[in-house]
Amino acid sequence: GAGVSQxxxxxVTEKGKDVELRCDPISxxxxxxxxxxxxxxxxxxxxxxxxxxxxxxxGLPSDxxxxxxxxxxxxxxxxxxxxxxxxxxxxxxxxxxxxSYEQYFGPGTRLTVT
Amino acid sequence: xxxxxxxxxxxxxxxxxxxxIKCTYSDSASNYxxxxxxxxxxxxxxxxxxxSNVGEKKDQRIAVTLNKTAKHFSLHxxxxxxxxxxxxxxxxxxxxxxxxxxxxxxxxx
Numbered sequence: 001g002a003g004v005s006q007x008x009x010x011x012v013t014e015k016g017k018d019v020e021l022r023c024d025p026i027s028x029x030x031x032x033x034x035x036x037x038x039x040x041x042x043x044x045x046x047x048x049x050x051x052x053x054x055x056x057x058x059g060l061p062s063d064x065x066x067x068x069x070x071x072x073x074x075x076x077x078x079x080x081x082x083x084x085x086x087x088x089x090x091x092x093x094x095x096x097x098x099x100s101y102e103q104y105f106g107p108g109t110r111l112t113v114t
Numbered sequence: 115x116x117x118x119x120x121x122x123x124x125x126x127x128x129x130x131x132x133x134x135i136k137c138t139y140s141d142s143a144s145n146y147x148x149x150x151x152x153x154x155x156x157x158x159x160x161x162x163x164x165x166s167n168v169g170e171k172k173d174q175r176i177a178v179t180l181n182k183t184a185k186h187f188s189l190h191x192x193x194x195x196x197x198x199x200x201x202x203x204x205x206x207x208x209x210x211x212x213x214x215x216x217x218x219x220x221x222x223x
Contacts, residue, residue: 004157033211042120042203042213043158056210091157101146101207105157 002026004106006092012112013082021077021109025094032075033103034067037089046090049075050097082113116141118206120214127194128222135217137204138186144206147180147187152201152216161202162189194221 005024013019025032034046045059049069060066064082069075079086089110093103117140127133139147145166150158164171164178164187171178175194180187187206191198199221204214 035213040216042118042215043205043211045210045212048210058210093157102148102160102163103211105150105159107155107157 004092004094004104006090006106006109008109009107010110010112012114015084015113016081018078018080019082019111021079021090021111023075023077023092023094023106025073025075025092026104027073028096029094029104030072030097031095032069033093033095034075034077035091035093036061037091037108039088043091046077079111082111084113087111087113116144116206116208116210116212118204118212118214120204120217122217123215124218124220126220126222129194129196131194133191133194133198133219133221135189135202135204135219136186137188137206137214138184139206139212140185141206141208142182142185143208144212146207147178148205148207149176149178149189150203150205152203154200158203191219194219196221196223 007022030051032049035043047067048056064080067077089108091108093105095103120137148163151161152158175192177190201216203216205211
């Protein structure tokens with residue numbers, strides 16, 4: 001079946017601009033995660049959604065970062081006033097439920113801030 | 115919070131040899147330990163996982179071992195093939211996931 005999809009695959013933006021990254025999780029998956037992967041680094045947790053519960057935003061690095069999940073499905077990660085240090089690959093993952101653990105990752109969005 | 119350390123950062127092996135990657139974690143409450151394989155330009159893919167009530171799990175050429183007392187777990191790949199070349203990540207979780215910094219594995223034909 002269809003996996004997790006993300007768009008765009010690549011995004012180049014100028015410093016100071018806002019960007020929106022989209023994630024379509026696997027149908028039926030109630031849990032959705034956003035991670036950031038900088039070059040040569042591991043995955044840094046950003047935010048987590050579970051059903052209709054309040055999201056866990058504890059990983060967001062600054063108030064320039066925010067995320068929404070509409071209708072319990074598609075999620076959008078927004079970065080306002082982008083900085084060069086925001087350049088990274090942004091990965092989305094979904095799992096059936098929080099307790100099912102197994103996460104399935106999308107291909108990521110490579111963000112470059114010039 | 116949890117701290118996951120992964121070693122080595124790079125690993126080269128001859129085709130057919132075994133590869134071992136090790137991770138340690140700090141939070142004794144972590145109870146789920148997945149391993150992911152990430153190929154260039156792709157997202158990580160789950161290849162094997164283990165829960166804290168199990169000491170070892172095998173799936174064909176890959177196996178994972180967990181030592182809860184020592185708080186470390188390892189990935190073993192036997193009879194390595196060139197297509198095993200990728201970056202491998204470990205993670206530890208009890209709710210949130212904490213990832214290691216990755217091991218770049220190269221299998222030399």
